[in-house]
Amino acid sequence: MEYRPNPDRYSGIMQYRTCGHSGIKLPLLSLGLWHNFGSVDNYETATAMVKHAFDNGITHFDLANNYGPIPGSAEENFGRILKRSFSNHRDEMLITTKAGHFMWEGPYGDGSSRKNLISSLNQSLKRLQLDYVDVFYSHRYDGFTPIEETLQTLVDIVKQGKALYVGISKYPPRETKFAYEYLKSQNIPCLVHQDRYSMFTRNIEQEILGIAGDNGVGFVGFSPLAQGLLTNKYLHGIPEGSRAARADGFLKMEQVTAEVIEKVKKLNDMAIYRGQTLAEMALAWALRDHRVTSLIIGASSVAQLDDNLKALNNLQFSNEELEAIERILA
Numbered sequence: 001m002e003y004r005p006n007p008d009r010y011s012g013i014m015q016y017r018t019c020g021h022s023g024i025k026l027p028l029l030s031l032g033l034w035h036n037f038g039s040v041d042n043y044e045t046a047t048a049m050v051k052h053a054f055d056n057g058i059t060h061f062d063l064a065n066n067y068g069p070i071p072g073s074a075e076e077n078f079g080r081i082l083k084r085s086f087s088n089h090r091d092e093m094l095i096t097t098k099a100g101h102f103m104w105e106g107p108y109g110d111g112s113s114r115k116n117l118i119s120s121l122n123q124s125l126k127r128l129q130l131d132y133v134d135v136f137y138s139h140r141y142d143g144f145t146p147i148e149e150t151l152q153t154l155v156d157i158v159k160q161g162k163a164l165y166v167g168i169s170k171y172p173p174r175e176t177k178f179a180y181e182y183l184k185s186q187n188i189p190c191l192v193h194q195d196r197y198s199m200f201t202r203n204i205e206q207e208i209l210g211i212a213g214d215n216g217v218g219f220v221g222f223s224p225l226a227q228g229l230l231t232n233k234y235l236h237g238i239p240e241g242s243r244a245a246r247a248d249g250f251l252k253m254e255q256v257t258a259e260v261i262e263k264v265k266k267l268n269d270m271a272i273y274r275g276q277t278l279a280e281m282a283l284a285w286a287l288r289d290h291r292v293t294s295l296i297i298g299a300s301s302v303a304q305l306d307d308n309l310k311a312l313n314n315l316q317f318s319n320e321e322l323e324a325i326e327r328i329l330a
Contacts, residue, residue, distance in 0.1 A: 014057025021216030100139030197221030
């Protein structure tokens, strides 16, 4: 059956923010394909989530070369979904990918060299079945590739027509400043900076958000629910089957301490007071600063995606609520 998008997708709950000093607007919530879209996951469920996201005004879909598992399979599956269901809607979508972390064996399959970035993007485009991506990110500052080499590669990728814009992800403050200046000098300004941001991970508030704002660069936050910690999942400890309970998960069991669980319980009480779930409040809180252009949410089902979208129903905080949250997080 042919997919026909919701005709009211742009007049519903979704809101959009301008990304830095550009003509690009991003939805407040974007769909990330870090988890649940790989070869080990259910393809039909993945397809349903992408369609539901689009039907609700989510236009930004975030990938990386190594998303899976297996690495590369998230791009491959998303490419299949695009070809089967979105061939007439490509220009309504902002599709991003990244390279810089380990992807293949040998000295050229990791890091931020010109060799790795260009080879990786070429592979990504094949998997996605696209001629270009909207944004290509340097996924990290690797600490050994000369930063000029990495940044000039981003410039050349745009000039080659393989990406419309470029971004950086998880760069330290000093390298961030240099990157913004270098890219601007080459007339290919950095569109967006991506990094981890949540109630429990606030490092970017110290410098990165300010540097981005001062330089007209948008900011996109990932893991706004702290890998599930900022949901009702961990109110009573570590449940079986959760990310913290899995040996291969990014959220480690030792991170879910009694102190953290106590904070989660207090935050949950605050969310109930606001008429929200904890996840809804955590997303709304991360969007309180308008320098945050968008948050990347992950989902394992359409129902979970819907739960996240409900955060947009209540984005306002009183000063008293913000102060109370700060006391809990202190």
